[in-house]
Amino acid sequence: MKKILITMSLILGVVSAHANTSITGTVESRCEVVTDISGYFGNPNAYTLTTLPASNGQIPQIRITSTLANAYKALVSYPTSFSSSPSLSNSVAFTGTVAIASASSSDMSGYAAASTVTNNGAMRTYYLTHAGTIYVTVASTAIHGGNKAFPGGQYVAVAEASCIAQ
């Protein structure tokens, strides 16, 4: 019986042949996000960490390049928490600013005015209506609650930047 079945199947295979053909494609993003300048915190007093250069900090800079106009929007946010830190007894208040430091075209001078803010002001969205590059800076300050001194150790906070389709 098995032999029959096998035979039949072979006969069927000859009579009605078919194939599945894969169609592949690669889409390369026309938007690129690169860290131009890495940031670090300065420690002007026991309970403050800040990226301000006046406090020996460094404001990070992100380069966002879009080769297509009106195709992408850039989302950039300053940190609202430490990604790693010593154990803290009090809460930490984060403040920050996201701003365009420079651009490759005067046509992008309206980006700041047209940008929108979400996540309690932490995230700013720029609509990339022109092809070109913008350089975005993310300043950040963290103050330990009650003005208590930060415990000794390493503190890491992440400023996020992404490019998504409109």
Added chain:
Amino acid sequence: MTTPVLGATVQEGMDISGVIYTYNPIKELADDFTVTVQNENAAGDGYIFQDTEDFSGKHPIRIRKVLQLPYVPIENFGRGSIATTGVGSIEDASVIYMYRFDACRNPQNDPSCPDYIPPLPPPIKVYDALDDESVKFATKETDKDLLDDDEDNKQSNEEEEDIDRLEVMLGIAANAFTIANGVTQSSLINTMNSVNMDTYYVARIPSKVYREPLVLKDQGISDNRKVLRSLSNDRLHQTMIEEQYK
């Protein structure tokens, strides 16, 4: 971008491939304002590149731009400038050129290039004394006026020599008086002494050549036969004495 413009030695084989420029425009929103970054074409008319940003009616925003250029020999880059029109200004501007360098385009740039030719040593300058200005000056015919001056100098020298000679003669006369004075004193001493010493002092021994008066002539000397006989006797005597001890 020639050497005077660049401020550094421009070597053949350097090509500019791009420009990165940045500046900060200062303007009011409503003002018309354009900024053009450009480089003149040193190999012809016009510009190698011109890039203009129009800020008219726009917010000022710091510009940071990368311009890709086809490879252009650096020799073709003339004076670069940032020109503006309208109401406004720029600050904190910088222009950076990207380049590549082909060291062997001119093989003489690098000894390791295939067609490198070692440079010849510098020519040696041969010194010709006849061309030396100092020698020419020294061998130049003497001026006649200078000869006249020499004659004048010679005449004046002769006069000076006459004067010197007169002084010498006067000096000799003075010495004569001094000698005479000594002689006078000597005569006084002689009169005071009883022994006349003049004969000793004044005596002079005439110089004379004393020649050998004897001349020995070779007349031949014959052998002394008596001596031979004596020697013979002496030998005989000696033999007899020796005989005694035998």
